[in-house]
Each structure stands twice: as structure tokens, then as C-alpha cells.
Amino acid sequence: MRRLLLAALLxxxxxxxxxxxxxxxxxxxxxxxxxxxxxxxxxxSKYVPLADAEVMxxxxxxxxxxxxxxxxxxxxxxxxxATACQLILHRADSSxxxxxxRPCSVGWNTDAATWRLADSVTHWFTPGxxxxxxxxxxxxxxxDSLVLxxxxxxxxxxxxxxxxxNGLLFFPQDTGFVAVHSGASAATxxxxxxxxxxxxxxxxxxxxDTHLVDTLQAxxxxxxxxGSGVAFRTWLYFNLDSIPSEATIAQAELRFKPDVRYHRSDxxxxxxxxxxxxxxxxxxxxxxxxxxxxxxxxxxxxxxDSVMVLDLRTLVQFWTTYxxxxxxxxxxxxxxxxxxxxxxxxxxxxxxxxxVGDAAPVLDxxxxxxxxxxxxx
Numbered sequence: 001m002r003r004l005l006l007a008a009l010l011x012x013x014x015x016x017x018x019x020x021x022x023x024x025x026x027x028x029x030x031x032x033x034x035x036x037x038x039x040x041x042x043x044x045s046k047y048v049p050l051a052d053a054e055v056m057x058x059x060x061x062x063x064x065x066x067x068x069x070x071x072x073x074x075x076x077x078x079x080x081x082a083t084a085c086q087l088i089l090h091r092a093d094s095s096x097x098x099x100x101x102r103p104c105s106v107g108w109n110t111d112a113a114t115w116r117l118a119d120s121v122t123h124w125f126t127p128g129x130x131x132x133x134x135x136x137x138x139x140x141x142x143x144d145s146l147v148l149x150x151x152x153x154x155x156x157x158x159x160x161x162x163x164x165x166n167g168l169l170f171f172p173q174d175t176g177f178v179a180v181h182s183g184a185s186a187a188t189x190x191x192x193x194x195x196x197x198x199x200x201x202x203x204x205x206x207x208x209d210t211h212l213v214d215t216l217q218a219x220x221x222x223x224x225x226x227g228s229g230v231a232f233r234t235w236l237y238f239n240l241d242s243i244p245s246e247a248t249i250a251q252a253e254l255r256f257k258p259d260v261r262y263h264r265s266d267x268x269x270x271x272x273x274x275x276x277x278x279x280x281x282x283x284x285x286x287x288x289x290x291x292x293x294x295x296x297x298x299x300x301x302x303x304x305d306s307v308m309v310l311d312l313r314t315l316v317q318f319w320t321t322y323x324x325x326x327x328x329x330x331x332x333x334x335x336x337x338x339x340x341x342x343x344x345x346x347x348x349x350x351x352x353x354x355x356v357g358d359a360a361p362v363l364d365x366x367x368x369x370x371x372x373x374x375x376x377x
Contacts (some may be wrong), residue, residue, distance in 0.1 A: 030369040031250075035362055040237040040336070041355060042279070043224040047114035048231045049210065050345040054184045055092040056211035057229075057347070058099060058141075058170055059177030063262050064215050064229055064348045067128060068180060069104060069113060071167030071208040072192040078202060079160060084195040085150040087168075088203075089141065090181040090188040096142040097178035101150065103162035104169045106130040110208035115230070129169045129212055134159045136168070141178050147193075167208070177264060177348075182209050213348065226258070226270055227350035228341035234353055235279050237336035238363045243320045251366035252316040257307050257359035258351040260300050268349050271295040271342030272310055274318075275335035288338065295342045312337075316365065 050056075057066040079085075087101065106129075109119035116127050124130050136159070139148040155163060181188035183206040190206040213229040225232040236254075243249075260268065272294040293315040298308050319334045341349070354360045 029371050032247075032367055032369065034242065034365045034367075036238045036240075036365065037360070037362055038236045039239045040279075041224065041235060041361075042281070043232065043234045043353075044281075045215070045225075045227075046231045046233065047116050047213075048344050049110075049112050049114055050213065050229075051110040051113070051208075051210040052343070053211065053345040054182055055179040056182050056209060057177050057179055057213070058097055058211065059095075059172045059174070061175050061177075062216070063350075064177075064213060065128070065172070066177065066211050066213045066229070066348075067172070068099075068170035069108065069129060069167060069210050069212060070170070070190050070206050071108075071110075072190075072204045073207040074164055074192055074194065074204050076160075076164055078194055079155060079164070081196055082152060082194040083197055085152050085155070086193040086195070087137065087139075087146075087148040087150055088191045088193060089139075089146045089148070090190075091141050091144055091146070092179035092181050092188075095176055095178040096140065096174070097176060098140045098173040099138065099170050100135055100173060101137045101139070101148070102131040102134060102169050102171065103136060103159045104129060104166040105132050105162050107166050110210050113210050113212065115212045115214040128214060131169045132159045132162050136163070138173075141180070183207070215348075215350075224353040224355055225350055226339045226341060226353065227262075227348070228344050228346045229348035231341065231344040232350055234339040235275075235336055236339065236361055237279070237334075240316065240320055240334055243316075243365065243367060244369065245320055247320060247367040247369055249313050249317040249320065249365065249367050251364070252312040253364045254294075254310040254312050254361060255307055255364060256353055256361040258298065258353055259359070260349070260351045263300055263349040263351075264347040265349065266300050268298045268300060268351065269295060269342040269346060270298055270308065270310070271340055272312060272315065273338045273340055274315060275338065278335050292342060293337070312363070316363075 056068050058068050059066055106118050112120040116123060118124050134154050136154055137148050137150045139146055183189040191203050193201055193203045195201045215230040224234045226234055271292045274289040274293055276289050294310040294312055296308055296310050319332055
């Protein structure tokens with residue numbers, strides 16, 4: 001009896017129940033593709049702080065105007081005995097520009113100041129910066145450096161206080177733009193030199209500086225746009241529900257053909273930022289992730305068929321992959337992306353994007369599914 005039971009067990013364990021040849025079948029991953037158009041889109045302009053710029057721009061034309069705002073840490077006691085005051089600026093390009101210098105009359109924050117705001121909550125009384133109507137000096141940037149004598153006699157009690165507390169505001173007088181070194185480098189930082197009766201002098205590098213940019217056409221924006229100086233941003237939302245969560249994204253390319261309307265450089269840098277909150281016209285400036293998921297230098301040319309391609313594989317994979325949140329497996333919320341200038345304080349440019357047609361944005365996807373089991377239904 002035991003021998004029969006052992007024989008039955010051996011027969012049972014050694015029996016192959018798979019179909020004939022199944023052991024030689026190879027399983028391949030499934031490759032699929034998709035082309036998605038934006039389900040929703042929008043565009044808006046925003047005045048952004050420009051204090052992170054290594055160079056500042058001073059100038060104006062039919063599209064933009066840019067002013068400089070510089071604060072020097074000059075103590076009150078130093079001005080009381082100064083016989084001369086000189087402003088020193090360093091040019092960062094070969095352009096020329098005449099300007100007038102006036103004392104700013106309102107305190108400001110270099111990390112928040114824009115054409116409309118002195119700081120994160122205080123509006124200028126006059127957009128572009130408030131100032132005392134006192135011309136401390138006029139100059140012209142036409143060489144690598146400029147030494148400008150400021151009128152010490154004009155530093156009366158009112159303008160002197162403004163000069164010490166709030167710094168100087170520079171107004172362009174010519175058409176065009178000139179790049180001026182900011183305080184990012186001590187060697188080329190804006191500075192003030194005070195000379196005293198003893199012929200001794202003291203030099204003060206800029207403590208804070210920025211440039212304030214305005215565009216004359218931002219309020220009338222009706223098309224999708226991307227731009228810098230004044231930030232033009234385009235929001236795109238692609239519905240990714242059709243992409244299985246187990247898919248591995250092999251390729252995700254955002255394609256569109258921009259129409260460059262204005263530029264100060266032959267290379268335009270455009271990037272992609274992820275939204276962390278739902279997009280709404282009233283709160284669209286909130287919930288912007290600081291991390292840039294893609295960036296591309298677009299070469300401005302006369303080729304009307306030039307298409308911009310941004311690699312979004314990492315971002316799309318982030319949106320479609322399930323993660324363990326502790327309670328359940330969830331995908332990260334897809335609130336869409338923003339097309340932005342990279343960085344937004346670069347030389348002013350603006351390009352528009354068509355919402356429909358061959359030049360409109362599309363997302364081309366190529367993804368790989370895991371191999372299917374040999375027996376599936």
C-alpha cells in the first residue's frame with residue numbers, strides 16, 4: 001500500500017499540466033503609443049521679482065521699459081561731512097544708454113520688488129517706483145564703467161533720507177537696452193564713493209539691487225504666450241487617465257511651434273514647471289513647483305517650421321505611477337504644467353502659441369507595459 005501511495009505522489013509531482021510547447025513560449029513587453037492634445041489651457045502675465053539676475057537691464061522701446069533700483073549702505077554720518085559723491089556702474093554689454101538718477105521715496109524689498117509692488121504687500125503709488133522729483137545726476141553708459149558725480153547740494157533733508165533709506169531709481173532716456181552688472185559680483189557691483197574734506201574717501205558696494213520691468217502690452221494679452229522680464233506663462237492640462245499606472249514611460253515629448261513676437265536675444269530658453277494645486281484664474285500664481293522638469297534653448301530663426309520639443313518623460317512617469325501613501329496606492333495629482341521662460345528674469349522676450357492647428361501643443365507618448373502572463377483572459 002505504501003509503495004502504491006509513493007508511486008502516486010511521484011506521478012502527481014512529475015506531471016506537467018502545461019500545454020505542449022508552453023515552456024518554449026517567450027513573453028514580450030507590450031509597446032503602445034498615444035498622442036494627446038491639451039484638455040484645458042490658459043495663459044496670463046505676472047510681474048515677477050528680478051533680484052536674482054546677475055545683470056540688470058536699463059532701457060525702453062515700444063514693448064518694454066526697464067528701470068534700475070539700487071540701495072547703498074551709506075551711513076547718515078558719512079553724508080554729513082562728504083564733499084563729493086560719485087556713482088560707479090559697470091556695463092555688461094556693448095549697448096549705450098543715457099539715464100537720470102533720482103532718490104527713491106518708498107522702502108522696498110529686493111526679493112519682492114516688481115513694477116507694481118515695492119514689497120510683497122505694498123504697492124507703489126506710481127507703478128515703476130516712487131521717487132522724489134530731484135535729479136541727483138544724469139549720465140550715459142557708453143564704456144565698460146561709468147563714474148558719475150551726484151549733486152551733493154541736492155541731497156537736502158528729504159532726498160538725503162530717501163537716498164539713505166530707499167536707494168536710487170534710474171530712468172532710461174534713450175531707446176534700446178543696456179545690461180548693467182548687479183551686486184552678484186563684488187568686482188563689478190554698483191558702488192558709491194564718498195570723498196571728504198581731508199581728501200580721504202570711502203566706497204560702499206550696493207547692498208540691494210534689482211531692475212523693474214514693464215510691458216506696454218501685458219494687459220491686452222489674449223493669446224497663449226510665454227515670455228520673460230514680465231512673466232508670460234501658459235498652462236496646459238493633459239488628461240493621462242488612459243495611460244495604465246503600470247506603464248513605463250519610454251518617451252514623452254511636448255511639441256509645439258512658437259511664434260516669436262519680440263526678443264532681445266537669438267536664443268530663448270523655455271522650461272516646464274509642475275503645478276501642485278488645481279489651476280484657477282483667481283489663484284493661478286499659487287502652487288507652482290520650484291523644480292524645473294524640462295528646459296530647452298530655442299534658437300530664433302526665420303524658419304517658420306521650427307518646432308520646439310520638450311522632454312517630459314520624468315514628469316509624465318511621476319504623474320502616472322502609483323505610490324504607497326500609507327493608506328492606499330495613489331498617483332500624484334495631475335494639475336497640469338506651466339510653460340515659462342527659464343529663467344523669467346532673462347532678456348525680455350515674448351512668443352505666442354496657437355491653441356489649435358498644426359502648431360498647437362501636443363504630447364507624444366511611447367510607453368511599455370509589463371509582459372503578460374502566459375495564461376490570461
